[in-house]
Amino acid sequence: MIEIRGLVKAFGSRLVLRGITLHISAGEFVTLVGPNGAGKTTLMRILATLSRPTAGQVLLGGCDLTQDPMRARHMIGLVSHRTLLYDDLSGEQNLLFYAQLYDVTRPKMRVEELLRQMGLWGRQRDPVSTYSRGMQQRLAIARALLHNPPILLLDEPDTGLDRHAAMTLGALLRQTDLGRRTVLMTTHNLEYAAAWGERAAILVNGRIVFQVNRSKIDLATLRAQYDHYASSA
Amino acid sequence: MHHLRKILAIVAKDLAAELRTREMLGAMFVFALLVIFIFNFAFELRAENQRALAPGVLWVAITFSGMLGLSRSFIREKDRGSLEGLLLAPVDRGVIFLGKMLGNALFIAVIDFIVLPVFVVLFNIPVTALPPLAVIAVLGTIGLSGVGTLFSAMAVHTRAREVLLPVLLFPLIVPVILSAVKLSAAVIDNLPFAEAQQWLSLLLAFDIVFAVLSFLFFDYVVEE
Numbered sequence: 025m026i027e028i029r030g031l032v033k034a035f036g037s038r039l040v041l042r043g044i045t046l047h048i049s050a051g052e053f054v055t056l057v058g059p060n061g062a063g064k065t066t067l068m069r070i071l072a073t074l075s076r077p078t079a080g081q082v083l084l085g086g087c088d089l090t091q092d093p094m095r096a097r098h099m100i101g102l103v104s105h106r107t108l109l110y111d112d113l114s115g116e117q118n119l120l121f122y123a124q125l126y127d128v129t130r131p132k133m134r135v136e137e138l139l140r141q142m143g144l145w146g147r148q149r150d151p152v153s154t155y156s157r158g159m160q161q162r163l164a165i166a167r168a169l170l171h172n173p174p175i176l177l178l179d180e181p182d183t184g185l186d187r188h189a190a191m192t193l194g195a196l197l198r199q200t201d202l203g204r205r206t207v208l209m210t211t212h213n214l215e216y217a218a219a220w221g222e223r224a225a226i227l228v229n230g231r232i233v234f235q236v237n238r239s240k241i242d243l244a245t246l247r248a249q250y251d252h253y254a255s256s257a
Numbered sequence: 258m259h260h261l262r263k264i265l266a267i268v269a270k271d272l273a274a275e276l277r278t279r280e281m282l283g284a285m286f287v288f289a290l291l292v293i294f295i296f297n298f299a300f301e302l303r304a305e306n307q308r309a310l311a312p313g314v315l316w317v318a319i320t321f322s323g324m325l326g327l328s329r330s331f332i333r334e335k336d337r338g339s340l341e342g343l344l345l346a347p348v349d350r351g352v353i354f355l356g357k358m359l360g361n362a363l364f365i366a367v368i369d370f371i372v373l374p375v376f377v378v379l380f381n382i383p384v385t386a387l388p389p390l391a392v393i394a395v396l397g398t399i400g401l402s403g404v405g406t407l408f409s410a411m412a413v414h415t416r417a418r419e420v421l422l423p424v425l426l427f428p429l430i431v432p433v434i435l436s437a438v439k440l441s442a443a444v445i446d447n448l449p450f451a452e453a454q455q456w457l458s459l460l461l462a463f464d465i466v467f468a469v470l471s472f473l474f475f476d477y478v479v480e481e
Contacts, residue, residue, distance in 0.1 A: 072341075072345055073344075073345070074341055074344055076480065094347050094349075095347075097345060097346065097347040098347045100345070102341075102345055104341070106337075106338030106341070107337075107338060108338045108339055108341050108342030108345070109337070109338075109339060109342070110270065110274055110337065110339050111337055112273075112275075112277045112278050113270070113273060113274055113277070117270075117273060121266060121269075121270045122342065122346065124262065124263060124266040125263055125266065125343075125346035125347075125348050126346060126347065127347075151277065167342070
């Protein structure tokens with residue numbers, strides 16, 4: 025579902041991604057961990073069509089990202105550490121606005137369904153600025169799922185959340201039909217990386233240096249591998 | 258129709274967000290009034306020089322207050338991360354530009370229509386001049402918001418964004434301001450239409466050229 029081949033991204037003379045190759049099958053949940061500056065967010069921005077690669081190719085469901093970004097955008101839902109929401113609008117107004125942009129059929133029904141699913145029904149008319157960080161992040165997930173995308177990109181969605189809110193987020197992500205979606209999540213938290221994904225990968229200095237199936241690794245081993253690669257960077 | 262619906266959705270979203278806080282319209286309104294009042298008092302206008310200075314005062318008020326709105330337009334999107342949300346949607350970048358431009362034009366036009374009657378009263382201008390002045394204000398506002406929306410999107414990625422926008426924008430909109438001032442002066446002086454026609458043509462031409470060029474360049478400006 026996600027095919028990344030020799031992906032390179034440079035900002036001027038600075039190489040941020042140095043030839044990433046990664047294949048994620050349909051329905052697979054892959055977590056990507058790495059230290060600050062490893063290139064996680066840059067990779068996510070490219071996959072989300074917010075940034076163009078310098079070299080290499082990215083295929084989403086067979087669609088080349090640079091050739092047909094509009095089609096690719098229909099397939100992507102992005103949850104980032106920033107909510108991408110309008111603080112001055114209510115949760116309902118935010119979702120209805122995005123539903124119009126994504127041509128969602130029966131937008132009111134879909135918005136109500138998602139707000140209920142995220143436990144935000146009852147606060148739907150309140151401005152987003154009055155929501156707690158956890159509630160805002162749940163609304164961000166609802167926004168990302170509005171158009172029912174087959175691919176979900178989670179860019180450090182746990183940032184700024186306390187442990188309880190992060191666990192709620194994890195439970196929600198597992199609840200919301202993720203079995204049908206392909207998910208790539210970046211995080212700093214090795215515990216979540218080991219627990220939430222089916223495969224974990226380590227990104228250091230713009231390269232994927234380690235990949236393993238969750239069934240073949242425990243948290244302590246993942247942590248040891250992470251420390252090894254991060255310290256040698 | 259498909260694109261128009263999305264353009265209107267962006268305008269409606271900006272309007273709804275502004276109506277909830279009223280922070281931008283309020284600041285623009287107060288600023289425009291202050292400019293008109295300050296010029297009025299500072300020049301201690303006498304009857305004979307009022308008409309010569311009035312068009313310039315009007316357009317200083319409109320452009321400077323418009324600048325406040327334009328600078329906030331993308332800062333609001335950028336600071337809250339919602340610009341990425343917009344760019345992430347399967348919507349042509351030109352549609353986003355037109356939605357933001359129409360929203361900006363709407364906010365500036367609201368200020369125009371509030372400020373014009375005050376301007377007419379303070380500068381002793383015949384009330385009959387109001388309708389043609391309103392038309393000129395709308396035309397000038399379209400020119401200002403077209404290129405202003407593009408430069409607002411460009412400046413938002415820089416650190417000195419609020420300073421950079423007027424520095425980039427004012428030199429470019431000189432033809433719009435010049436023709437709008439000349440047209441306003443012609444209306445206030447009750448000159449025949451033929452004498453002002455060339456300025457009207459210039460203003461219309463710049464409105465169209467600026468809007469089309471800004472529409473075309475917007476994609477490059479928002480792309481990283």
